[in-house]
Amino acid sequence: MFVQEAVNEALKLERALARLRTPRRIALLHYSPVRATVEGEPPEIFPYLGSSRLEEPLSRYPVDAIFHGHAHNGQLEGKTTIGTPVYNVSANLLARMSPHEPAPRIVEFARE
Secondary structure (H helix, E strand, O other): OOHHHHHHHHHHHHHHHHHHHOOOOEEEEEEOOOOOOOEEEEEHHHHHHHHHHHHOOOOOOOOEEEOOOOOOOOOOEEEEOOOOOEEEEEEEHHHHOOOOOOOOOOOOOOOO
């Protein structure tokens, strides 16, 4: 059931990405599509924090950036295998990394 849920989520993501007809594409996920942003969490809970199955549709239908939460003790940034930036925006992580600054994460994109 656990694996099937990851497959179902990847299929939903793929259908949504395939329908996008916008100049910019941003993926907002709960779970991480890459291991890099969950590093720092106990390895035994990695499967509960993300799935590489989510990366497959993000490679097939590329996006400009990927944001996710859920990995409270993970890393701020990572990349997919095709180089798309992945940002962990867990409120706990952002507050811990910048305790004297506001928690929101701001990412700017160059104008096209």
